[in-house]
Amino acid sequence: MDKISIIIPCYNEQEAIPIFYNAIVKTAEELFEVQMEFLFVNDGSKDKSLQEMKSLAEKDERVKYVNFSRNFGKEAAMYAGLSYASGDYIATMDVDLQDPPDLLPVMYRSIKEEGYDCVATRRVTRKGEPPIRSFFARMFYRMMHKLSKTEIVDGARDYRLMTRQFVDELLRLKEYNRFSKGLFGWVGFDTKWLEYENVERSAGETKWSFWKLLIYSIEGLVGFTTAPLVMAAFLGLFFCLMAFAAICFIVVRTMIYGDPVSGWPSMTCIIVFIGGIQLFCMGILGEYLAKTYMETKQRPIFICKETNVER
DSSP: OOEEEEEEEESSOTTHHHHHHHHHHHHHHHTTTSEEEEEEEEOSOSSSHHHHHHHHHHHOTTEEEEEESSOOOHHHHHHHHHHHOOOSEEEEOOTTSOSOGGGHHHHHHHHHHHOOSEEEEEESOOTTSOHHHHHHHHHHHHHHHHHOSSOOOTTEEEEEEEEHHHHHHHHTOOOSSOOHHHHHHHTOOOEEEEEEOOOOOSSSOOSOOHHHHHHHHHHHHHHHOOHHHHHHHHHHHHHHHHHHHHHHHHHHHHHHHOOOOOOHHHHHHHHHHHHHHHHHHHHHHHHHHHHHHHHHHTOOSOOEEEEOOOO
């Protein structure tokens, strides 16, 4: 009998966990021919999320949990779930039910009957999201599509069902700075995409502020393209050529008309502008250097404090 492990990262989700559990149990009844494992990863929650997980584990042996020593972030929680999952097929889902559980049977049969290695999901609408967040999200995906060789689909979610081979290859990527949407595409394999409309949270509030999403997008850009470095080099070359042309112009003008002292305000603006460009390019270099620095430390991606998973 096939076994599906469902990985559910949680951070301060005590209200959503019981609702999610009731929904996923109903979905499991539809997949009666499959053994299920519900693997909750407590990412250093400050509320009673861990108690909710333990309570569910006491009454349902299918419920497993991994408790972090502190908050390591969703990417680390997903990696930990993949590491502890024992299923032949592994799914990653959000606990807030924005990833519809009723798609899971369709995903499973697509892999079994159509031969895919992974079935992923993408949102075709962003109904309910702030317009500014939706705008920047679309711009990010367009930028990644143009700058990166790795396939990252617009509206892609972390919600997907993968084969054991797919997951084993993901686990070989032990980088500290993780951007799973890019890693999913980087390993390749045959992937089928399912589309659905945006669903609002079942309970609680999102933990992803605009600032956190911005930082996360920078992680993706730095992790899967070196185009910003090339852009910085071209900016430097462009301004060198501009400076050379300006010098030639000043020399010719001085030879013809003399050299009256004027234009210092515009010169000040130009100096400040060029200084800003230099700092911007240094920031790009610094971001890549910082990621390299963190990788060389070889710190663990997560630390497990306790778990009921037998390994």
